[in-house]
Amino acid sequence: MLLLLIVATLILAIVGKLCYKRLTMPFKVLSWYLIFELFITLFDKWEIDNYKTNVIQHHIEVPGTYIFFGLIYHFLFKNKYIKISILTSIVLVTVLSVINTFFIQKYTSLFPTYIMVLTEVLCVILAVMLFNKMLLYPAEVNIIRQSVFWFNTAVIIYNSSLFLASALGNYLAGHMKMNYYVLAYFWYGTIFLFYTLLLIAILKDQKEIAIVNVHPGNTK
Amino acid sequence: MSILEIQNENIGQLVALTGILFALLAGFIAYFVILYRNKQQKNLREREQLEASFRQEVLKTQIEVQDQTLNYISTEIHDNITQVLSFVKLSLAGLVSSADAEKKAKITEVRELVAQTITDLRDLSKSLSFEQISSLGLAKTIEREVERINKSGLLEVRLDREGKEYPLGQQRELVLFRIFQETLNNTLKHAGAKHMKIVLHYQADLFNLTVEDDGAGFSAGMIAQKHGSGLKNIENRASLIGGSASIVSSPHKGCCTKITLNPQKPQLYTDGGTHQNSSS
Numbered sequence: 001m002l003l004l005l006i007v008a009t010l011i012l013a014i015v016g017k018l019c020y021k022r023l024t025m026p027f028k029v030l031s032w033y034l035i036f037e038l039f040i041t042l043f044d045k046w047e048i049d050n051y052k053t054n055v056i057q058h059h060i061e062v063p064g065t066y067i068f069f070g071l072i073y074h075f076l077f078k079n080k081y082i083k084i085s086i087l088t089s090i091v092l093v094t095v096l097s098v099i100n101t102f103f104i105q106k107y108t109s110l111f112p113t114y115i116m117v118l119t120e121v122l123c124v125i126l127a128v129m130l131f132n133k134m135l136l137y138p139a140e141v142n143i144i145r146q147s148v149f150w151f152n153t154a155v156i157i158y159n160s161s162l163f164l165a166s167a168l169g170n171y172l173a174g175h176m177k178m179n180y181y182v183l184a185y186f187w188y189g190t191i192f193l194f195y196t197l198l199l200i201a202i203l204k205d206q207k208e209i210a211i212v213n214v215h216p217g218n219t220k
Numbered sequence: 221m222s223i224l225e226i227q228n229e230n231i232g233q234l235v236a237l238t239g240i241l242f243a244l245l246a247g248f249i250a251y252f253v254i255l256y257r258n259k260q261q262k263n264l265r266e267r268e269q270l271e272a273s274f275r276q277e278v279l280k281t282q283i284e285v286q287d288q289t290l291n292y293i294s295t296e297i298h299d300n301i302t303q304v305l306s307f308v309k310l311s312l313a314g315l316v317s318s319a320d321a322e323k324k325a326k327i328t329e330v331r332e333l334v335a336q337t338i339t340d341l342r343d344l345s346k347s348l349s350f351e352q353i354s355s356l357g358l359a360k361t362i363e364r365e366v367e368r369i370n371k372s373g374l375l376e377v378r379l380d381r382e383g384k385e386y387p388l389g390q391q392r393e394l395v396l397f398r399i400f401q402e403t404l405n406n407t408l409k410h411a412g413a414k415h416m417k418i419v420l421h422y423q424a425d426l427f428n429l430t431v432e433d434d435g436a437g438f439s440a441g442m443i444a445q446k447h448g449s450g451l452k453n454i455e456n457r458a459s460l461i462g463g464s465a466s467i468v469s470s471p472h473k474g475c476c477t478k479i480t481l482n483p484q485k486p487q488l489y490t491d492g493g494t495h496q497n498s499s500s
Contacts, residue, residue, distance in 0.1 A: 131252055134256060135252070135255055135256060135259055138256055138259045138260045138263055139260075140260065140264070143253055143256050143257065143260075153249055156245070156248075156249075157245050160241070160245060161241065161242075161245075164237075164238075164241055183234070186234070186238055
């Protein structure tokens with residue numbers, strides 16, 4: 001499964017780079033995120049092969065993912081106050097993540113579940129806010145052709161599912177006797193769905209039809 | 221229960237929970253897409269309405285500016301040009317007594333021409349001004365215009381009035397009179413017609429103004445080259461007063477312009493609205 005994941009991230013990273021010139025700024029950041037994901041997945045494989053765990057990978061991936069997603073949403077929103085709030089949240093999450101990694105849920109043994117829950121909730125909030133913005137100021141292009149829609153859908157599905165998986169993981173550990181591979185399949189299935197939606201978003205994005213928040217009143 | 225049975229039950233519960241989660245997410249996304257499409261369509265309709273409203277306002281302003289200009293010209297003709305010509309006529313009268321017989325005849329002839337010019341200019345001034353419409357009404361104003369044209373010998377015009385006449389409102393009658401003037405000008409300038417027939421048809425819920433000539437007529441292609449904006453102006457003016465214009469013509473078969481309106485239907489132009497008499 002991990003090898004499949006590596007192949008998927010490799011394909012995504014290549015597609016992102018091939019389409020780079022015609023992408024708008026938020027999706028250029030997304031293409032860099034895909035490269036980050038590729039390296040993180042490779043590091044994940046190396047860590048599991050050598051240390052039988054991927055704790056450190058999670059301590060890097062979780063805040064790193066939020067930094068990239070935060071930047072993407074920073075470029076997607078036009079409202080000055082929302083942009084500042086997002087940048088502030090990126091700084092806060094990074095600082096909290098460092099504190100969590102070295103002092104609370106140490107990188108030597110514990111997964112950064114606190115930061116995971118925090119970033120997943122923040123991402124869902126940002127996705128819902130963007131959906132709301134899209135409803136207030138709809139563009140003239142069919143929604144299926146809008147890269148923002150596919151990206152936002154990917155974020156909301158991925159983060160909601162991972163939040164549930166984290167909650168389920170703790171519950172299953174305490175109450176159920178079961179084969180944890182089922183949870184792993186759920187997790188991998190979500191990841192692949194997430195990557196598929198990101199691929200569609202990258203392919204749909206073009207500068208000529210970049211129409212996020214074009215309502216004349218939304219210039220703050 | 222054995223461990224396997226417990227595990228199977230747990231897996232079943234997990235799958236059910238996962239299914240519910242994804243169903244909720246999918247439902248949310250589908251609901252968003254439907255809402256978005258509805259909003260898009262609503263925005264599009266609103267934009268079209270705003271554009272139509274803007275076009276109407278621009279048209280209304282253009283027509284008001286035209287009317288103001290015509291009124292100004294009318295005032296200038298009446299106050300300045302006819303006064304100067306009256307002075308010329310008086311000066312010529314002064315010369316008659318001291319001139320010999322041949323010159324007397326010439327001066328008298330010139331005085332008559334000047335008098336005729338003053339009368340024609342006064343009539344023209346009245347036709348440009350909207351005071352005449354306000355005081356006489358549409359039918360009487362058109363009748364006077366018909367008399368003026370017939371006197372000029374340019375065209376033989378017949379006016380028919382059908383049904384019991386009633387006032388259509390000052391603004392409507394002014395716009396109808398301008399349409400009539402536009403049609404008349406088109407006939408005089410382009411049609412080369414000999415006869416023209418005007419029909420004013422009054423019914424309780426319907427009014428028709430029909431202007432027909434026996435001129436050269438025109439085809440759709442000729443409209444694009446020469447007459448386009450004038451005919452468009454007629455259609456636009458008609459729609460402003462809640463009416464419709466129909467212009468039927470073909471080469472060598474004259475032209476028939478028909479304005480139809482329902483006096484009960486609301487119009488964009490309302491009496492006492494933005495139309496101001498600049499001479500007052």
